[in-house]
Amino acid sequence: MNALGRAARAEWQKLRSIRSTWWFGGGALLTMVLVAVMEAEDTASFLAREGRPVEPVSSVLEGVEWVQLIFGSFGMLAMTSEYATRSIVVTLACTPSRVRLLLAKTAVVGAAVFAAGGLVAALGTAASVPQLHSYGEFDAVQVAGRILVIAAYLALIAVLAVGLGTLIRRSAGTITLLFALVYILPFGLEGLARTLSAEFLTTVARYTPGPAGERFMAGEWAFGLVLGGWAVTAVSAGMWVMRKRDA
Amino acid sequence: MITLRGLTKRYGGKTAVDDLTLELTPGTVTGFLGPNGAGKSTTMRAILGLDAPTSGTALIDGRRYADLHRPLRTIGALLDAKAVHPARSGRDHLRAVALSQAIPFSRVEEVLALTGMTDAARRRAGTYSLGMSQRLGIAGALLGDPQVLMLDEPVNGLDPDGVRWIRTLLRSLAAEGRTVFISSHLMSEMERTADRLVILGQGRLIADETMERLLAGAQVRVRGPQLRPLAEILRAARWTGPDELTIAGHTTEEIGRRAHELGLVLSELRSVESSLEESYMRLTANSIEYGAQA
Incomplete structure (x- = not known):
């Protein structure tokens, strides 16, 4: 097995051998099912008045707003916990190439969150089916496609968090920056656009991770690339900083 | 390596x-x-x-x-x-x-x-x-x-x-x-x-x-009735007794020859083992950064 493969296997072993990984997964699942069911109830009562059809995945999108922070924290901790526990010393002794280490971490966190995110979204959809059943149009292929897009979105958020965690090294700062990028930045830019009547800032706001992710999940594939760009930029910046700075 | x-x-x-x-x-x-x-x-x-x-x-x-x-x-x-x-x-x-x-x-x-x-x-x-x-x-x-x-x-x-x-x-x-x-x-x-x-x-x-050399230290102990001329020419010499000098940085051969040149009578000339701790303290005396102020 090549060096990157070995590093990735080691990273997976590290993730699966701490209990918090499984708590994150369980927490995300519980949150998703709760939010999706509540949202489905709401939607069902609304539809009972309006009589319009709905996709069963829509209630899951509400849950994503919540579970993305859980998966983001998970991705962040894969890096910041190394610095908090100083185990980064051992990790870098095993894999001295910073680029290889970050690629391995990104791949493992991305794949784990893609799988877990897909499962969580699928179960969230399943949980909201009973309420929406009579209003829904169930095209299995379409539903599966949307679940995969949600899984990809969550994986990209987690990878973004890995990159930010590498840049900042500390959990408190990283989670603040992640929160700011996803939730606050678009509002801030739009507010600024109104104040300064600078129309282009509204356009810029559309390309920040939060809104880009929403449009990606709504079916606009190009915005998946925008979000991917954010994730790649964060990880690349992390690599650059890691190579520059002493461990 | x-x-x-x-x-x-x-x-x-x-x-x-x-x-x-x-x-x-x-x-x-x-x-x-x-x-x-x-x-x-x-x-x-x-x-x-x-x-x-x-x-x-x-x-x-x-x-x-x-x-x-x-x-x-x-x-x-x-x-x-x-x-x-x-x-x-x-x-x-x-x-x-x-x-x-x-x-x-x-x-x-x-x-x-x-x-x-x-x-x-x-x-x-x-x-x-x-x-x-x-x-x-x-x-x-x-x-x-x-x-x-x-x-x-x-x-x-x-x-x-x-x-x-x-x-x-x-x-x-x-x-x-x-x-x-x-x-x-x-x-x-x-x-x-x-x-x-x-x-x-x-x-x-x-x-x-x-370790051998460090423990042997480069310390030499000299005893004799008239050691003052030796102490004057060897700056590393310390008085460790009324008729005893301890000298760092020289071998017994060197000191024996110096004593002979000065015509001194020696009653003892030997290298002394110091513990590692003593050697270490001697060597690092000038470079203790966080040491207590004595």
């Missing part, structure tokens, strides 16, 4: 390691001594490529750490015993390290047994005592069966049994022809374990001697 050439590391304006040139040879236990802040850990971090040297090189078997293929099979290191995720078990920690080097899990069980950690391997590392963490760290350093071992303060926190165990282990590893490099604050332990001592003070090399 570890080769340091002109190794220098500055943090901001502060020089932690200053132009250090050293060669650590196979078959030897080299002890690394120096006051706190002398640059021992920085040197070890530079060897592992954790900190980039400001100038100079640190090579293991002629290659930089980053260029080693599966590095733990060449050099095993323990820099910080507590640098383990507290929620991960000792066994899982070693398994992750093993996977990164393509080392089979059976070897993990071997080093656990060797370090007496088999029973504790299922427990989370956060519950370990310092001594157990040291054993786990040593297990990690031995995992790749490397030819070079580098341990920072390995006896810290070990009980007397553990201290004896690690002394025997390090001696036998050196006897197998491996390069062993250890730092310690415990002078008496170094005296029993190391063949060679490298002493650092304020980042600079202040001594690099075999």
Whole structure:
């Protein structure tokens, strides 16, 4: 097995051998099912008045707003916990190439969150089916496609968090920056656009991770690339900083 | 084999390691001594490529750490015993390290047994005592069966049994022809374990001697009725009695000849063994950075 493969296997072993990984997964699942069911109830009562059809995945999108922070924290901790526990010393002794280490971490966190995110979204959809059943149009292929897009979105958020965690090294700062990028930045830019009547800032706001992710999940594939760009930029910046700075 | 050439590391304006040139040879236990802040850990971090040297090189078997293929099979290191995720078990920690080097899990069980950690391997590392963490760290350093071992303060926190165990282990590893490099604050332990001592003070090399020579010290004791002329020409001479001088930095032959030239009668002329602690204190007297103000 090549060096990157070995590093990735080691990273997976590290993730699966701490209990918090499984708590994150369980927490995300519980949150998703709760939010999706509540949202489905709401939607069902609304539809009972309006009589319009709905996709069963829509209630899951509400849950994503919540579970993305859980998966983001998970991705962040894969890096910041190394610095908090100083185990980064051992990790870098095993894999001295910073680029290889970050690629391995990104791949493992991305794949784990893609799988877990897909499962969580699928179960969230399943949980909201009973309420929406009579209003829904169930095209299995379409539903599966949307679940995969949600899984990809969550994986990209987690990878973004890995990159930010590498840049900042500390959990408190990283989670603040992640929160700011996803939730606050678009509002801030739009507010600024109104104040300064600078129309282009509204356009810029559309390309920040939060809104880009929403449009990606709504079916606009190009915005998946925008979000991917954010994730790649964060990880690349992390690599650059890691190579520059002493461990 | 570890080769340091002109190794220098500055943090901001502060020089932690200053132009250090050293060669650590196979078959030897080299002890690394120096006051706190002398640059021992920085040197070890530079060897592992954790900190980039400001100038100079640190090579293991002629290659930089980053260029080693599966590095733990060449050099095993323990820099910080507590640098383990507290929620991960000792066994899982070693398994992750093993996977990164393509080392089979059976070897993990071997080093656990060797370090007496088999029973504790299922427990989370956060519950370990310092001594157990040291054993786990040593297990990690031995995992790749490397030819070079580098341990920072390995006896810290070990009980007397553990201290004896690690002394025997390090001696036998050196006897197998491996390069062993250890730092310690415990002078008496170094005296029993190391063949060679490298002493650092304020980042600079202040001594690099075999244990034999260091213990012999370059101290000579002279006794005689009229030693004043000798004391006047030898600046390193100290009066240690009414008719006794202790002289550092000269051999008995040199001093015997000087005494003869001065026509002095000597009643005693011998080299004196000093304990390692005395030698160490003498050598580092001028370079203790955080020492108490006497």
